[in-house]
Amino acid sequence: MDRWQAMRVFVRVAESGGFAAAARQLNMSPPAVTRAVAALENRIGTRLLTRTTRSLMLTEAGGRYLEDCRRILSDMEEAEALAAGAYATPSGTLTITAPVQFGRLYVLPAxxxxxxxxxxxxxxxxxxDRVVNLIEEGADVGIRIGHLADSGLVAVRVGTVxxxxxxxxxYLDRHGTPESMGDLHRHATIGLMGTRLPFERHSPAEGPTRGATRCRLICNTIDAVLSAAIAGQGIAPLLSYxxxxxxAEGRLRLVLDDPEAVPLxxxxxxxxxxxxxxxVRAFIDLAAARLQADPMVNPGRG
Known part of the structure; x- marks a missing residue:
């Protein structure tokens, strides 16, 4: 077995957590996988994995070597793809991640x-509805809503919400329309679990503000919050998209204008x-053009 294939085997063993699992994924026999890793260790002159009857762990040298192997193999695949024309013509599988509702409404049409x-x-x-690590989950492209952390990702801004x-x-016909944030304490409100609401603002010195209130209904999904609002259960804070x-269908009305709401x-x-x-480049070009032209993602357009 050549060195490059042995490195691929080692990476698969480390990522799958065992020789048997790697053998199944690589369509190899477990002894062949074991021999490949042993040969790699002999060539390098150090142990890469610590084996017990119940577990397998990377050594310190193995952890460093794993990252080097990933980088080297990625560079090799990139060179092969370039030679084969994959960088000229879109082909293969593209993995995309996005928030659930944004994905359904705006990404899926793209x-x-x-x-x-x-x-x-x-x-x-x-x-x-969580931030996906592109590397860990094998994603090529992600849609992020909110301010980006300094992650080293290449980003194209396409709008704001x-x-x-x-x-x-x-609900508003029965209970009236609030005219200020301070009026919200007289209304039923709906919240998303784990998210702080705009009407819960307070300062440590002064305690809750006049607009502070407690949610009568807290849901763990955005769709549930939206459905509850449509069913007339109260006022809900959601994102514009x-x-x-x-x-647009008249099932909900916007109320108030939160002066502290910062565009995301x-x-x-x-x-x-x-x-x-x-x-990747073709999808980003297409999706960026669609989103930048959509007035719900780019207010003032359309």
């Missing part, structure tokens, strides 16, 4: 157009920038 335009590409869409307060017309379809940027992020394969 994916549909992308698939129609590039028949040699397939897409894996991960719509999750803002936090709004909304309620069903029926999340309520846009319901507002929307970015498309990726790892490689100009060095990215054609499938």
């Amino acid at each position: 994916v549909t157009e992308f698939l129609a335009r590039y028949p040699a590409v397939s897409v894996r869409a991960l719509f999750l 803002r936090r709004v307060l909304c309620a069903a017309p029926d 999340q309520v846009a379809p319901s507002v 940027p929307v970015h498309i992020v990726s790892l490689e920038g100009r060095r990215a394969p054609a499938k």
Whole structure:
């Protein structure tokens, strides 16, 4: 077995946590996998893995070597792809991540157009309401809402969204429309679990403000908060893109104008920038153009 294949075997063993699991994934026999790692250790002259009857752990040298192997193998795959033309013509599988509702409303239409335009590409869409680590979860492109941490990702800003307060017309007809944040303590409110609400602002010295109130209903998903608001259960804080379809259909109305609501940027992020394969660059170009032209993501456009 050549050195490059032995490195691939070692990486798979480390990532899968065992020789048997790596053997199944590589379609090899467990003894062949064991021999490949042993040969690599003999060549290097140090132990890469600590083996027991129940566990397998990287040594300190093995942890450093794993990162080097990943980088070297990635460079090799990039060189091979470049020679094969993958950097010129979009092809292969593209993995995209985005928040659930934003993905459904805005990313999926871009994916549909992308698939129609590039028949040699397939897409894996991960719509999750959490920040996905692109490297750890094998994603090529991510949509991020909010201010970016200094993560080293290549980012293209495509618009902004803002936090709004909304309620069903029926609820407002029954309970009245609040005219200030201070009026919210007289209203039923709906919250998202783990998220601080704009009407819960307080200072350590003064305690809760006049607008402080407690949620009568707290849900653990955005869809549930939205459904509860539409059902007339109270006033809910959501992002502008999340309520846009319901507002357009007349099922929700926006109330108040939160003076402290800061617009949140929307970015498309990726790892490689100009060095990215054609499938990544093509999708970013297409999705950025669509999002930048959408008035719900770019207020003032359209």
